[in-house]
Amino acid sequence: MTQQEQSGRADRAPEIISLGDSCCGCGACSAKCPKGCLSMTPDEAGFLRPSFNSDLCIGCGACDSTCPVLSRNPVVEPVEVSWAKSLSSDVLQQSSSGGLFGVLADAAIKSDGVVVGASFQEHCHTVRHECATDLEDLKRLQRSKYVQSEIPASLYREVKEYLLAKRLVFFTGTACQVSGMRNYLGKLADSAFFISADVICHGAPSPLLWRKWIEFQSSAQNSEIDDVNFRSKTTGWSSYSVLYYARTEKDDCRVTGGRYGDDWYMRAFLDNASLRSSCFDCPAKRSCGSDLTLGDFWGFPSIHPEVDSSMGVSAVLCNTDKGKKWFERISPKLEIGPSSYDEVIGGNPALAASVAPHPQRCKFMRALAKGASIKELSSRWSFTDTFFIRLRRKLKRMLGN
Template structure:
């Protein structure tokens, strides 16, 4: 096969940026390079390519896997209040990760890098470092060749590995590993994914925040529960030179401009609108917020978050059973999870003027000017639907209490 016949060279917007192709290439002739929005795409050195087809074989966009089964579906939240505070939802990822670390294993997840201007997958091997890969980060993370190799080598050396990421990242890893990915030592967790925003927009946002405060962002919690789980906040920690105590700035998610752009689907990668891996990545466990839980189980304290847990394999069920004694949990249905998380099974629709918005981002338009032009206010129909949904939830709660 010649370079011209390599399918990944013609993916275009279908590429999901998982980097599995670059990691798998035996000649290291594929590099992942940023486009004008900061999304990574494979670029092939035609002179070094030997046409082995390895890159095409691992690409999630070139062939979907079989549909993931939901062998067991539960709602769950950790019993530890400290863990709940440190988590985005019910703390289940943290418990799974602690279990793997306690057994001498390795956890691979997304962490802030370069002063919180980027997100990248890293390997952590101790409980102290585990906080780096906790909590949601609404920016597409980079999964380097060394991370893929690190996961593979850890499994081959007999160590347990927990890999957490989006469905496309899990699919890329599983294809990269081949038979090694079938090992009982590997536990894969995908998150219910709304989509991944443009990395360049995020780095511009952090630069703007730094300039506005005259100090540097040192940590970001995009899902702070300071105002509760349902009204989560984006919290930014700043540190000033010669002042060791960071200061915090917290904004309710629907008032944080970056979050509004994300939730409006204005900054998402093109492949997110036709996700090639949704419910077909081969993960052992799928985790997400159990949105709408308060209307189903008003008798349960949900103030600090509740997770939806889908065990897709027997391995996933065993992993959850190990930590279940550390949780409050109960049965749930797929319909209940989907009601609050339609993106579990369906790709989101793009913002109507997404192309125009991203053109402004790529052109170098400043954040203040972007904010002035693009406010991402919900449409009248969206506001009406939101109010009707709230009324329905309150009525259901009243009916349940009166039963």
């Protein structure tokens, strides 16, 4: 290659490779690139970032136009805001909040549709988005997973193929993931066959920290962890527990864990020490283009003390008419009431505002990247003091004090 040709290629280098810590790791750029010159690779903390092969780049700009960080959309007002919970006690027990994802996903599957969401992989060491086409597959996508999930380029293409075949797709993820998928799909995202829901997101914690944590748990049990329930309601909805399931040599299931405030990994997550840098300036909050926004309706008991919320209530924001129609479609299976954006955001500030990093986040993440063990990390950073201060503030918001 001549020096002039090399210079020409450099001039066409995409802006996306200079994002640095602003990258949200959705992987849409890699999926969109027609020449395969971008691949998502983990950084020293396990967060996926685009790796660039300049020899393959043709300077088309497809990656830049797909990136949620480089193509931020305006904030939108919801068409309708409601509270809701499943009428099924079984669905409520299995869900993280009011069971809306399960009811919506069930309706999509029964319409010969496909549901796309996050699933544990490799004995819970990683989390990856995948497609579910039947109710059995759907079980893997249910319940919250407080780890940033990978969306492979192959899944982007799979979703597009389903839509081109006019098959319904219900896609769920964080706001940046929904934005990345919509940007990748283009006009297909506005078709009647594509429904998207983002979750009210606190932030995306380090996949490397999670992998170390689950290995630590497995070592303590002398057995691989089969499943994790981040939001078990065995101790209630607002005081949920984190449970780890391991198989013994006798093939019995051993369950360990306890209330979320006693789980070190959850304290690190909720104290914003393990979050991705882009989470402190989220590029997609209230602007990802989702049809629905779903989340826990924290603070609900003080607003509606007459409603039994002991097993969880969901906040539902219908952002589009399409989303409203789908919500109305499942309404016979729900207990529903009207609400407002202000009521929801009162207990969910992360709905609209990015969180602030823990004061020692940089030191914590550097130690993680340099190979510090869970014992070393937890001995240096217990997060106990700051966690309980945050918990008291949250309880005051929930009780309306």
